[in-house]
Amino acid sequence: xxxxxxxxxxxxxxxxxxxxxxxxxxxxxxxxxxxxxxxxxxxxxxxxxxxxxxxxxxxxxxxxxxxxxxxxxxxxxxxxxxxxxxxxxxxxxxxxxxxxxxxxxxxxxxxxxxxxxxxxxxxxxxxxxxxxxxxxxxxxxxxxxxxxxxxxxxxxxxxxxxxxxxxxxxxxxxxxxxxxxxxxxxxxxxxxxxxxxxxxxxxxxxxxxxxxxxxxxxxxxxxxxxxxxxxxxxxxxxxxxxxxxxx
Numbered sequence: 001x002x003x004x005x006x007x008x009x010x011x012x013x014x015x016x017x018x019x020x021x022x023x024x025x026x027x028x029x030x031x032x033x034x035x036x037x038x039x040x041x042x043x044x045x046x047x048x049x050x051x052x053x054x055x056x057x058x059x060x061x062x063x064x065x066x067x068x069x070x071x072x073x074x075x076x077x078x079x080x081x082x083x084x085x086x087x088x089x090x091x092x093x094x095x096x097x098x099x100x101x102x103x104x105x106x107x108x109x110x111x112x113x114x115x116x117x118x119x120x121x122x123x124x125x126x127x128x129x130x131x132x133x134x135x136x137x138x139x140x141x142x143x144x145x146x147x148x149x150x151x152x153x154x155x156x157x158x159x160x161x162x163x164x165x166x167x168x169x170x171x172x173x174x175x176x177x178x179x180x181x182x183x184x185x186x187x188x189x190x191x192x193x194x195x196x197x198x199x200x201x202x203x204x205x206x207x208x209x210x211x212x213x214x215x216x217x218x219x220x221x222x223x224x225x226x227x228x229x230x231x232x233x234x235x236x237x238x239x240x241x242x243x244x245x246x247x
Contacts, residue, residue, distance in 0.1 A: 005046075005049075006161075007036060007038050007042050007043060007045070007046035008046045008049050008050060009160050009161055009164050010036050010038075010160060011032075011036065011043075011046055011047070011050065012050070012055075012164060013160055013163070013164065014032075014035065014036065015066060016167075020066050021066065021069075022066055022067060022068065022069060023065060023066065024065065024066050025062075025063045025064070025065050025066075026047075026056070026063065026064045026065065026066065028063070029043060029044075047064055051064075054067060054068055055067060055068045093228075094225060094228075094229075097221055097224065097225045098225075100150075100221050101217075101218050101221045101222065103162070103165060103166065104150060104153070104154070104166075104217050104218075104221065105214045105217060105218045106157070106159075106162060106214075107153055107154040107156075107157040107159070107162050107166065108153055108157075108201060108204070108205065108210075108213040108214050108216070108217040109157075109210040109211075109213060109214045110156075110157035110158065110159055110162070110210070111123075111153045111154075111156035111157045111205050111213065112204060112205045112207075112208050112209055112210040112212070112213040112214075113208065113210050114156065114157060114158045115156040115205055115206075115208075116156075119152070119155065119156035120156070120205070120206055122152045122155070122156075123149065123152045123153060123156065123202055123205065124202065126145055126148045126149035126152050127149055127198055127199070127202050129141075129142075129145035129148070129149075130142055130145045130146050130149060130195070130198065131195065132145075133145055134191065134195075146198075149198060150166075151166055151167070153201070153205065153217070154166035154167075156205065190227060193223065194220070194223075194224075197216065197219065197220035197223060198220065200212075200216040200219075200220075201213060201216040201217045201220060203216075204216050
């Protein structure tokens with residue numbers, strides 16, 4: 001990765017951490033260089049890249065301003081194109097799950113190595129929220145807590161690039177979790193299995209066991225893929241049988 005690409009990631013993270021809004025002016029170059037620990041040339045190249053995407057706009061004599069929130073940039077550049085593919089062919093959602101396995105296997109590994117007590121508290125909170133909302137029968141809030149659980153693990157990796165990639169795909173992940181939940185959570189037995197899988201991921205991270213954490217999260221995602229495929233096949237068989245009965 002080029003230095004300027006890393007600066008782009010760090011600058012976007014800084015904008016998010018400071019909760020900057022559209023129209024806000026970025027700090028002066030000197031201050032930004034100090035905060036990011038980079039040279040002025042690297043910073044200027046990063047600003048130029050973000051300006052070309054429409055996220056930033058430079059005004060002569062006034063400075064550089066935020067023109068589009070990072071989350072909206074990710075929505076336009078990543079989430080919407082992939083969502084359109086899934087709309088055209090639902091089978092693409094399995095590609096999303098495969099991508100999750102690769103990405104989240106890495107975040108779980110590093111989370112097990114680097115998670116602070118504060119990180120662990122957030123992961124535990126998200127885990128408890130899944131159980132809480134599921135017990136109330138609120139699938140929408142439970143699915144959001146499910147996605148937040150996976151994002152909290154990514155944040156615990158303390159890898160800026162992985163975190164940004166997960167945040168960029170968060171809406172798509174949320175869509176995918178809801179889709180999986182609607183199918184897989186229809187049976188109490190399956191829900192119990194998913195709850196146990198989430199616990200195994202959390203437990204491995206708390207024990208600081210990277211290998212176990214990666215295996216647990218990959219096994220969890222693979223289980224969801226298998227269950228959704230099986231349910232799809234059952235639904236297809238019922239539809240075929242229904243058509244035969246009408247003949």
